[in-house]
Amino acid sequence: MDGRKDFLLPSPCGRVNLASNNHNQTMSEYFPNVPKIKYEGAGSDNPFAFHHYNPDEVIAGKTMRDHMRFGAAYWHCMRNGLGDPFGDGTAQMPWDNGEETLENALARVPVFFEFLDKIDIDYYCFHDRDISPEGESLSHTHEMFHKVVDELETYQNNSGKKLLWGTACLFGHPRYAHGASTSPSADVFAYGASQVKNAIDATHRLGGPGYTFWGGREGYGSLINTNMKREVDHLAAFLHMAVDYAKKIGYTGQFYIEPKPREPSTHQYDSDSAACLNFLREYGLLDHFKLNIETNHATLAGHTMEHELEVAMNAGALGSIDANRGDELLGWDTDQFPTNIYGTTNVMLRLLKMGGFTTGGLNFDAKRRRESHEPEDLFHAHIGGMDAFARGLKIAAKIIEDGKFDEFVKNRYSSYDSGVGSKIESGSASLESLDRYALEIAPPQLASGRQERLENLLNDYL
């Protein structure tokens, strides 16, 4: 352990270790070496160009821009210093003086909007504590928050950029060590409620079509000191309050829950799509919530992303996507940019079949590697993710158009389309009627699942 210092896990909201702490500069351009990123086609070798994402190209009846509804994460782009459990942040942010002040918070806004403009991303997402710091009191915190929201509103109006969803950071501050709505302290619950009220106000004001709950610390470290039933009841009460408040102020945006099984908690109550749906049903919340599914969280839950998407879709509850990927060799939320075409194809296949997003989008909840510390790396990272999804979209559209997989799967279940199968599906069969039927037929003959043949076919499209 020599030479290794104690560390705090870098928080995705509001805690930055800056490698370079130059004082705020009044610059008109924060990324002077980066041009506006445009589509140049697959033949281009310009690293500052899209090679596949052509925003205005129409695929399967819609422009790529409208299919994707790409979002950038304020926390990763503006607040993630790229620290890790073993070392400080490395990210160069010459516009940021490292201070937790309103002035510094306001100074980040133009940087972020220049980034959105140059990368040609239409949407963004933020936690309250990404955009503004904790104050000396809760009211001071809210006051600074709404000042930065004013600034964001001005920049949105001047640029046409839009909020995809807002959220509150109920996991970074030490007061949330035991959770927020699941904290054993009712006062902490109240603080969390106050933050959420203000974050919903801000999301409403900024026209955000969605609001996300990621229960960062809504879980437990150990059951030895935990009343799980009370905690889950409290979580549900908290979400019901949010639903009631939205109704009261006329906020009609979509609420999302973002499943994640663990990290930072040992077990999080929103552990995967199925657990979230069960919780929402049990507490009468399913009409008010959809899911925001994140690829790396699916991996941590021991599922594929497509599994998580299908579970949500089958319940009519797929709302939005946090686009990233994990590292199969590491067991934590590495939040890497999505570069795996197989993965993006599988996501886009589901999205196309669902008929696309309504309120949601593909939010890059992703960060650069600690070694990619220069501002221009932000661009390379997002370009790669956008191109990977563009390729996934084109491949998925072709697969659906050809219909080969759909036909195979349809045929695989065709015994349910008529005869005894249709009676089973319509509910008119019983154990007794099936007993009589089974005794009369020859033993069932099975057809091959052809998994390998289909995997070969999928590879032919890539």
Ligand code: XLS
């Ligand atoms: C953390 C989550 C978080 C949410 C928003 O793992 O992905 O970033 O997306 O609170």
Ligand code: NI
């Ligand atoms: Ni996320």
Ligand code: NI
């Ligand atoms: Ni995550």
